[in-house]
Amino acid sequence: MPEVLGRSVCLSESNGMFSETAVSEGMPVFLSLHREEEMDGAYKEKMTAFCSHLSNHGCRILADISKRTLQIFEVPDAETLMDQLNLYAVRLDYEFTEAETIALAAKRNVIINASTITESEMEALKGNPHVKAMHNFYPRPETGMDEAQLKRQTDRLHQYGFKVYAFIPGTGEKRGPLREGLPTLEAHRTVSPLAAFADLALHYEIDEIVVGDPQLSDREDHRIRRFLNEGILEVECRLEPGQEGLYEQVFTNRIDSPDRLIRIAESREYSVSNGTCIQPEHTRIRNIGSITMDNEGYGRYCGEIMIARTDLPADPRVNVIGQVSEKDLLLLNCIAGGKKFVFVKE
Numbered sequence: 001m002p003e004v005l006g007r008s009v010c011l012s013e014s015n016g017m018f019s020e021t022a023v024s025e026g027m028p029v030f031l032s033l034h035r036e037e038e039m040d041g042a043y044k045e046k047m048t049a050f051c052s053h054l055s056n057h058g059c060r061i062l063a064d065i066s067k068r069t070l071q072i073f074e075v076p077d078a079e080t081l082m083d084q085l086n087l088y089a090v091r092l093d094y095e096f097t098e099a100e101t102i103a104l105a106a107k108r109n110v111i112i113n114a115s116t117i118t119e120s121e122m123e124a125l126k127g128n129p130h131v132k133a134m135h136n137f138y139p140r141p142e143t144g145m146d147e148a149q150l151k152r153q154t155d156r157l158h159q160y161g162f163k164v165y166a167f168i169p170g171t172g173e174k175r176g177p178l179r180e181g182l183p184t185l186e187a188h189r190t191v192s193p194l195a196a197f198a199d200l201a202l203h204y205e206i207d208e209i210v211v212g213d214p215q216l217s218d219r220e221d222h223r224i225r226r227f228l229n230e231g232i233l234e235v236e237c238r239l240e241p242g243q244e245g246l247y248e249q250v251f252t253n254r255i256d257s258p259d260r261l262i263r264i265a266e267s268r269e270y271s272v273s274n275g276t277c278i279q280p281e282h283t284r285i286r287n288i289g290s291i292t293m294d295n296e297g298y299g300r301y302c303g304e305i306m307i308a309r310t311d312l313p314a315d316p317r318v319n320v321i322g323q324v325s326e327k328d329l330l331l332l333n334c335i336a337g338g339k340k341f342v343f344v345k346e
Contacts, residue, residue: 144186170213182212
């Protein structure tokens with residue numbers, strides 16, 4: 001599980017985004033040091049100052065570099081550049097040879113391309129604690145990695161002892177030119193950042209997760225931090241009138257819940273044993289993400305609350321009392337038995 005959420009930034013988009021409150025100790029920050037469109041006459045000075053700002057606030061700077069970068073900063077090699085800009089790790093582009101990568105990795109942190117690295121390259125670098133693996137992000141829709149592909153490649157990298165990084169999309173204005181999000185996994189392109197983060201952390205065991213886009217709302221940042229710090233997933237939803245009291249309560253998924261349902265352990269408090277009598281209402285088809293409450297037709301189970309993790313038919317004994325937001329449906333598969341979550345208003 002990552003300890004902090006990483007960010008990705010371009011120098012031209014950094015105004016105000018990495019203020020005193022935006023950065024945190026140990027946060028990985030990914031940036032490119034070979035974007036030609038940013039390389040004006042003051043580029044070297046501006047980037048040096050920006051990297052100094054990040055380093056002074058305890059960020060771990062992960063930089064994409066090319067041979068052109070070395071020329072711009074007037075340094076003989078990547079190691080000197082890392083010293084000059086206080087870089088934690090560098091990802092070397094195709095101009096650098098495998099021999100140069102191996103030589104630098106003997107002394108400094110080097111990032112390899114986790115999405116395209118071959119078995120022979122893994123063999124050449126295995127056992128080196130300085131080598132990290134970072135998956136690509138994919139600006140063009142339909143080109144992101146498949147679930148099985150990401151799982152297979154990440155498992156291989158872990159077997160060779162590499163820590164693995166990956167990207168999730170942000171919120172608000174997305175990075176150009178396509179502005180379609182920058183996920184590693186194609187399935188994450190339209191989900192909430194929290195859902196993408198939890199999915200990568202729990203199902204793919206990604207070691208470091210970075211927001212690919214320049215913006216992340218305060219709300220999504222809070223949701224991810226709460227998951228990291230408290231282990232609680234905030235599930236955005238809309239509840240029917242009269243059920244608003246369920247918002248912000250911490251619930252637990254029963255350990256014996258089946259794949260098709262999340263069964264809320266605490267819902268016994270609402271059961272018929274407490275004298276509650278629930279009349280049938282909204283007994284409609286239970287689509288994935290439907291939040292339900294058993295009515296009096298279920299006898300002693302009356303009042304029990306569940307969430308559908310797959311489409312289920314209508315049942316006259318089951319009231320639909322709410323619906324999980326579409327962008328958070330992926331979270332339902334992240335709430336394992338015994339794990340905690342809360343309903344929050346979308």
